[in-house]
Amino acid sequence: MPFVSIEGIDGSGKTLQAEFLAASLRARNLKVLRTKEPDGGWIGLGVRSILTAERPSPLSPQEEMLLISAARFNHVRGVIRPALVAGNWVVTDRFVDSTFAFQVYQTGVSERAFEEITAEVVGNTMPNFTFILDIDADTAVRRRNARGGKPGDDPAEATRNFARIRNGYLEMARRAPRRCYIIDATATPSVVADRIMSIIVGQPAVDK
Template sequence: MSARGLFITLEGGEGTGKSTQARLLAAHLRARGRRVVETREPGGSAGAEAVRHVLLSGAAEPLGPRVEALLFAAARADHVAVLIAPALAAGTVVVCDRFMDSTRVYQGVVGHVEPELLRGLERVCVKARPDLTLVLDVPPEVGLGRAAARGKGAVADRFEREGLAYHGAVRDAFLALAAAEPERCAVVDATPAAEAVAVRIAALVDARLALESTGAEAMR
């Protein structure tokens, strides 16, 4: 493996189990002797966490998806600069619950923000791109049911409040994105129990780490 760490992101709609799987994956990697940083978006740094509240509370929703995209980009720039890039430079594996693909899907495909704007924001703000993106996939009705059960009566966030058709479009967009970038993205069926999903994810990540290690050895 090269000196740079590995950047792994978990993506998918609401209730797909990204947070749980990120935690289980980090534990798996640590058990194998890897240094791991767990993080999330929006958030992951002090500045980004402040923006997270604005986004998930719905305070920015009346301003439209373009403004949401700008806020996500601002949070991401701070997150990358403060946490992700330094960790990767130190050879650490970074496991992130959501990253740039969520903006591409929620604000881009579903929110109809112009691709040119999103590409421009990525050029400015995304100085670290994922090496491997795991797209967790469940039917939207399953995901929404899980999200509701997880919330236990709490107020749903900005995106959980959307209807079934919206979440179906989100699912389709994530699957299309994964199909367009198969060298980076792997779709994982997240409908089974969390433990079974974790085994599948661990196998995918272990295979990628072995490939990275082989490539680093070949360059010596």
């Protein structure tokens, strides 16, 4: 069964689009597992707690990637693969491309380390479709601020960080054009959802 990942910088609407897509597939009488990262498996719940907790010193980018990769290994082995084998579509909010965008492009983890760890963690369990919900950094900051933002964030630094992450996603789309689809996420949520679904149903190799 097909495996779909929804990617994008904060504020791009990933969670909403994952919900819309899962609902649309279920309306076609398809079995769907909707999941997310980093906390899609039981290890990920602990990793999310570590990543969001106050701590005496910041985690290094390498530590963050290793924690997320441990959660992903458990997610793939314990959740995603069994669901696919059971005949479910799988829709995940974030997957490997988030690690590339955040840890490689934003914080500078080596690309070789990312590739080696990802190969070990994921193997051949890669999405059939990855939808990158694309918005510019200024729009992302405005949307995040409208939701409350993060206390103490410097707007200029937040914009620079979002721009780096966005560039990481766009670079991955350039490298994997058969898997990745860039979707203009400045459109209304219903328009974005329609574009995603039209791509999925337009693929002749997909069992609809």
